[in-house]
Amino acid sequence: MRKTGLYLLLLPGVLFLTLFMVIPIVMTIASTFYQDGSFTIQGYLQFLTDAYFLKIMLTTLQVSLVTTIACVLIGFPAAYYISKLGPRKKGILLALAIFPLLTSSVVRSFSWMIILGKKGLLNSSLLAIGLIDKPLEILYTPTAMMIGLIHLFLPLIIITLVGVMENIDPDLLKAAESLGASKLTAFWKVIVPLSVPGLIIGSILVFVGSLTAYTTPALLGGKQRVISTFLYQNAITLNDWHLASVIATIMIVITFVVIYFMNKLATKLNPKG
Amino acid sequence: MQEKNRGLALFTSLVFLFLLGPLIIISFTSFEPGSVLKFPPEGFSWRWYENIFEVEMFMTTFKTSMFVSLLGNLLALLLGIPAAYALSRFDFRGKGILNGIFISPVLIPGIVMGFAMLKYVIVVYHLPIYAGLLVGHTVLMLPFIIRVIASSLSNFDFAIEEAALSLGAGRLETFFKVVLPNIRSGIIAAILIAFLESFNNVDISVFMTGPGVSTLPIQMLTYVENNFDPTIAAISVLLMILTAILMFIIERLMGLSYFTKR
Numbered sequence: 001m002r003k004t005g006l007y008l009l010l011l012p013g014v015l016f017l018t019l020f021m022v023i024p025i026v027m028t029i030a031s032t033f034y035q036d037g038s039f040t041i042q043g044y045l046q047f048l049t050d051a052y053f054l055k056i057m058l059t060t061l062q063v064s065l066v067t068t069i070a071c072v073l074i075g076f077p078a079a080y081y082i083s084k085l086g087p088r089k090k091g092i093l094l095a096l097a098i099f100p101l102l103t104s105s106v107v108r109s110f111s112w113m114i115i116l117g118k119k120g121l122l123n124s125s126l127l128a129i130g131l132i133d134k135p136l137e138i139l140y141t142p143t144a145m146m147i148g149l150i151h152l153f154l155p156l157i158i159i160t161l162v163g164v165m166e167n168i169d170p171d172l173l174k175a176a177e178s179l180g181a182s183k184l185t186a187f188w189k190v191i192v193p194l195s196v197p198g199l200i201i202g203s204i205l206v207f208v209g210s211l212t213a214y215t216t217p218a219l220l221g222g223k224q225r226v227i228s229t230f231l232y233q234n235a236i237t238l239n240d241w242h243l244a245s246v247i248a249t250i251m252i253v254i255t256f257v258v259i260y261f262m263n264k265l266a267t268k269l270n271p272k273g
Numbered sequence: 274m275q276e277k278n279r280g281l282a283l284f285t286s287l288v289f290l291f292l293l294g295p296l297i298i299i300s301f302t303s304f305e306p307g308s309v310l311k312f313p314p315e316g317f318s319w320r321w322y323e324n325i326f327e328v329e330m331f332m333t334t335f336k337t338s339m340f341v342s343l344l345g346n347l348l349a350l351l352l353g354i355p356a357a358y359a360l361s362r363f364d365f366r367g368k369g370i371l372n373g374i375f376i377s378p379v380l381i382p383g384i385v386m387g388f389a390m391l392k393y394v395i396v397v398y399h400l401p402i403y404a405g406l407l408v409g410h411t412v413l414m415l416p417f418i419i420r421v422i423a424s425s426l427s428n429f430d431f432a433i434e435e436a437a438l439s440l441g442a443g444r445l446e447t448f449f450k451v452v453l454p455n456i457r458s459g460i461i462a463a464i465l466i467a468f469l470e471s472f473n474n475v476d477i478s479v480f481m482t483g484p485g486v487s488t489l490p491i492q493m494l495t496y497v498e499n500n501f502d503p504t505i506a507a508i509s510v511l512l513m514i515l516t517a518i519l520m521f522i523i524e525r526l527m528g529l530s531y532f533t534k535r
Contacts, residue, residue, distance in 0.1 A: 005444070009359035010371060013352040013415065020408050021378060021386065024393035028385075031392075078288040081281045093289070095524065098532050100292050102516050104473040106490045107509040110497060111295035114302055114310055114506075121298060121312045154292060163533030212382035215475045215490075219497065228384040232479065235388050245392075248385040255382055 029252065032245045043246035053230075060226040063142050063217075064210035067149040071157045071206045072199065074150070079161035080191065083168075094162060097155040105152060109219040112148045113139060116220070140222025148216040153209050157202040164198025165191065193269075200266040207262075208255050227251060296513060303506035310503050321507040331508065334492040337406075341488065342471040345410035346418075346464055352411070353418035354460070358452070360419070361426035379416045383476025386412070391480040406481040406488070413477055414467035421466055421531060425459025426452075458526040465519045466531070 032043050047053050082093045100108060115121045116139040123135040138144050168191060176186035217226045225233065227247060235244035302310050306318035325331050360372060378386065387409070394405045429452065437447040453460070478488045487495075493505055523529065 006359055006363055006365060009355035013356040013375065013419075014371065016352050017374060017378070017412065017415065020390065020394055021381075021412050022374070024389035025381060025386070027397075028389040028392060074288055077281060078285045081278075081285045091529070093285075094529055094533065095520070096289055096293060098529055099517065099520060100296060101532070102469050102473075102520055103296065104490060104509075104512055104516075105475060106473075106493050106497075107299065107512055108295065110493075110505055110509065111299040113497070114299060114312060115295060151292065151295065154288070158288075159533045163530075166533075208382075212384060214384045214479070215494070218494070228382070228476075231384055231388060235391070235480070241392065244388060248388050251382050251385050255380065259380065 025252070028245050029249045032242070032249050035242060043242055044250075046243070047246055047250065056225045056227060056230050059142055059224065060211060060228075063145050063149065063226060064207050066146050067153065067210040068203050068207040070146070070150050071154050072203060075154055075157035075161060075202070076195070076199070079158045079165060080187075082158070083162050083165035090162075094159060097158050100151070101155040101159070105213075105215040106219070108151060109148050109216045112144065112151065112220055116144050116147065139220065140224060142221070142224060144220040145217050145224065145226070148220040149210045149213060152213065152216055153206040156205050156209070160202040160205065161195060161198050164195055168194045196269045197266045200262050200269070204259055204262045208258055211254065211258075212251060299506050300510050300513070303503050303510050305503045305506075308502045310501060310506065321503040322511075324502075324504045325508055325511070328496075328504065330487070330492050330496075331489070331504075334487045334489045337486065338472055338489040341407050341410050342468050345407050345414055345471055346467055348407070348411045349414040349418045349467060350460070350464070353415050353463075354422060357419045357422040357426060358448070361423045362431060375419050376416050378412050383413075383474070384479075387477040387480035390477065395481070402481060402483045402486045406478065406486065409477040409481050410471045410474065413474060414471050417467040417470055418463045421463035421527075422456065422459055424531065424534075425456040425462075425527065429455050462523050462526045462531070465523050465526075469516065469519060 033039055033041065035042060082090055082097075085093065113120070117123070118135045118137070118139065120139070122138070123132075126132045127135065138147075172190050172194075173186050176190050177183065181189065212228055213226075214228045214232065217224070217229050218232075221229065228251070231244055231247040231251065234240045234247060298312050301314055302312050303321055304317045304319075305311050305314035306316040306320060356371075356375060360368065360375070390405065390409050390412075394400050394408055395402060400408065433455070434447055434451055437451045438444070442450070473490060474488070475490050475494070478491050479494075482488060482491050489508075493508060497505055520529075523531075
């Protein structure tokens, strides 16, 4: 009974995912190698030799990289501060970080349209205090995308890091200090190394998230394309499903390569071995 | 050191200002009486909240979003609870791979998944667009359902189940009378988390919507392309209130620690 029972529990879910996720994804990847009934890698060659495609790819990688670095630099100190607080304050700050995370990305990106627009809050404030004399063009640039994406993913890295830092034994810090390390040295030699695995996991989430985000670039990027909006454009507006499938495959490959290498790095750098 | 702490506290306050400021600003602009978004608003008016109910598409797509998220949730529970139970309760060969398959919908980029589903679920399988949307959201919710329920099962002492079995209760009876009631709050939290994921989803829905079928976030995106009045700000406020209520319930049920674990 045990074996069949086990399969009966798992089968419906596995079948459902196979039919509606695995087959669609695998067939989409497979379809990129066939055109008019014969094997081809034309789609990939087209992608790799077209300056416009490459520019989109470069913008995407740049935006994602800057977003990730900014999230780490901003998120790490904030997470450290939160992790040291008492349970009540910590709970409140974590809740305040989780709230935007659960809020619709449409709402969050839209709020940045209000701030960054030509007549937006930022420009009108800067004009009012006389720091600039004509409005800055931020909305619909890669900078706007980065700001939107940092806003989107900062909570993610903060809560991931707080989760990791909470588990660092505070006695380790005390031990380091009693052995003569300054607070700062103790922080660098104890907290930072022990946070690295969490930092890497957080960075994967932010990097892959930025790489594949759709809503934020679509709203804040204007005509600036990134790979996900380019996929949508090819699939829906231009109806070029072959090229769209090629882009989809490239996105899957990049995602899995990033996850694989970062995970390897996390295991290697984990001081617990 | 005290000084450095104060610096860190100030820094953290600025970080939270950055995170929450835009959401506060959007809330204020929703009360703008004029038809152009302004901060600070030039007065106070419920005009744009009324407008939500006058633009028929917002009501229609809200109903679609509700329907798809709730029914998809039910489907994901039916598929996910048995799977989560099997994966947490038993050790067997291929468990790692199955775990991977059940979690994979969160690893594959949403926009890729949406496109692949459009190609196969709608075009090859010929599912009607409404059904395709439902299936897409079920796939999306499944990993959240399984993850949250598996984590509450990991706190459940299976010895209690053994005790019920040895006292003569059937497997099914034990499951419904002993296991399920014990993980009830985990299941409700799973439902709420999955609901939020589905209700807010853009990446899959943007491909699975068509003439006459759309979800609220997609309708909002379309509206923003053509209008820049405070209606979207007003909807945003209502959505944030919904989010806050659900988050409060999740906190009560299982704490927010689910979110800090990766």
